[in-house]
Amino acid sequence: MKTKLSLPIFLCISLTASVIISLLLTSPVMAQDGYRLLIDRNFGFAAGSQIRGDFTLKISGDQDALVSVTFLLDGEEMATITEAPFRYRFNTSNYAEGIHELSARLILKDGSTVELTPRRFEFASSQAEREAIVKIIVPLLGVVLLLTLVGGGVQMLALRGKQAGRYAPGEARNYGVAGGAICPKCQRPTPIHLWSINLAVGRWDRCENCGQFSLMRRQPLEVLRAAEAAELQAEKSLRPANAKSEEEKLRELLDQSKYTE
Structure with missing residues (x-):
């Protein structure tokens, strides 16, 4: 009885595994091929996930295996690059302020698709940029002032x-x-x-x-x-012509002492 049941179970498991493998091969792969989405600042402000200004999106990984890269903002296409280097330059001022997800869809030469994990960034406003800069600068100035006061105190004591x-x-x-x-x-x-x-x-x-x-x-x-x-x-130039140096005065005193003896 156990032998008769084991065959259908085995066939069911095999069929399920085949379906899963087929789906994995035909569906997008989530950053399992060593690719990552990187962002470089060209000009502007960046503090943690807050960015404002001019930036470049690029892909790390095997560039030779890529056919095209589609850069995405909140799932919407920003640009599709079909030749190396696979980079896209953008400015946050061209998009709405607030939190966005940046990602990329890669088409490989073997026909597979790689969906990179989205990265969340806040496209900061000018006010948020100023506030973030103040949060960074003020503590630094405080540390500098403290070190200056400590150094001054040490110097005065020394x-x-x-x-x-x-x-x-x-x-x-x-x-x-x-x-x-x-x-x-x-x-x-x-x-x-x-x-x-x-x-x-x-x-x-x-x-x-x-x-x-x-x-x-x-x-x-x-x-x-x-x-x-x-x-x-x-x-020497300020000394009067008839002025005598200490050495000369000492020599004269020695000479005078000889006569007094």
Whole structure:
């Protein structure tokens, strides 16, 4: 009895499997061939699923196996491309604002059709774009301001009690890792402190010569050494002709001491 029933059951299962396989071969395939729909921004705004501006739709995968690509917006045809590269450029301003589904239908050389999984995007309005930008910019500015305040506090603590004017004209400075700059206030070379505040276009730091804070721009070492030599030359040119250096004064004192003995 079991043998008589098993044959009809087997035939039924085989027929069902054949129908399923036939349907799979003739119906669209859902992104099982390694193809994906990609979107690139050419110009405009993109934050998560919100987009606004000029974009390009393209297909990743084996381009040689493609016959045509139909790009779809909410199931409606945007464009059909029949040659590589299979891309379509569009602008969100040409479509209604709001949430849309972007997808693509691929025709392969073997005659099969591939339906790519839709991707949801919101074509944002100008107001939504501004709001999204504000949500991004404001926290970043807050972080920058916080780091600036912390850096300023650290710098004040590090410089507390240190007197400016530590370098004599022409004295060689040790510029260290941070390098050095020409002070905009006194035009003399000064080392840049590691804890100075980085403002992208320069560093907010205190000059070791005049003691004033200003925006310091790092200079090459040869420029700094040339500035050291220049300030020494300027110091000598300002000295009166009959003025004596400390070394000369010391030599005279030594000479005078010989006679007093």
